[in-house]
Amino acid sequence: MKTLELRGVSKVYGEGPTEVRALGNVDLSVEAGALVAAMGPSGSGKSTLLTIAGSLEEPTTGEAFVGGRALSSMSRNDRARLRRRSIGYVFQDFNLLAGLTAVENASLPLELDGVSAKAARVSGMEALEQLGVADRAGHFPDELSGGERQRVAIARAVVGDRHLLLADEPTGALDSVNGEAVMRLVRAACQRGVAGVVVTHDAQLASWADRVVFLRDGRVVDQTSPPLGPESLLAPGSRG
């Protein structure tokens, strides 16, 4: 099932001489359980692609579908509910609320959606456990390391029954080993059935994805073939 589908999506900011075309006629589908990376340099349209997929912005032309529903056919309230219930976001700088503990941050989307504080807390703890930071539940963000903060941010993004995970340079502020740990967790979330989209300029991060699409000047110019198994690297005589 396609969890996310963009059909002919374009986004233009400004008008006349100040017009900027951030995205041009982008098609992209992400199945449940798959992780797709959109890779490109600054200004290639990566972040715009993510905000449209997450219904934070509307395309100028084209259509975005989440869970088979066209976002343009939904009311503003329905879109807000979809964002709270079905879509998780992970950003480079974590975006945790400083005044809330780890478990309060992780359970926040559910509380905002009207789930009782007690039930939301149970789900928040489950998400923290999945991400290996349950022992930090009562700590505030400034008491956590960068790696721990990003784990809490991912817990918040997958808490409850979310089926679309959108991440913007999620390992950008972390060292290589912590970055790898974060990508293993994103992969694990996808293996549980979440559809993931990661936008990045970083090839090492993109290489965790099942498929990499290359963005240039707002367009998808290329994409990787389905990866061969790692055993192809081990063929006798493949290396000197």
Add this chain to the structure above:
Amino acid sequence: MSVRHALLALLSEGPKYGLQLRQEFEARTGEVWPLNVGQVYTTLQRLERDGLVESDDTAEDGPQKGFKITATGEGELSEWLRTPPDLASPPRDELVIKVLVARRLPSVDVGHLIQAHRRYLVELMQQYTRLKEDASDDDVGLALVVDAELFRLDAVIRWLDTADARLKRLPEDLADAEPSAVPRLRLRAGVRR
């Protein structure tokens, strides 16, 4: 990769048989660098000739012949571990040469060429990342070898990205200009002149 020094390193742990050396070498380099049997025995013969290892005098040549490291071998291994690899001499990089040549050919779109190489390299990185993902947590040797390959490939992609951006920013008159007859920078055997 120095098979010679890798075998000395394995023998510094204690005497071993030829077959055992081959198996341990492959296990510790994450099986990414397969060795053929002949390479192991030829290298062992040379190490023995140079006085760096000693073999059981009685045993026949073959997988069951035992070897141990000599004091000279220990010294050679220690020296090798501390000697920095030769990174000062730039390698003759085939990809750099291809992009330089492509710039001069009107029939070639350099941006497309760069993207084709970028895609291939990302696909290769996906395979290495999958290898690391599937490996058990205690297989540190594999993780180290795969990390090295990933950083190497990542560096090539970063160079392609930079080349792409640099060529796109070039004014058209410069893009079409003839190259100077004598390259301004000569790189030879580690000496920049």
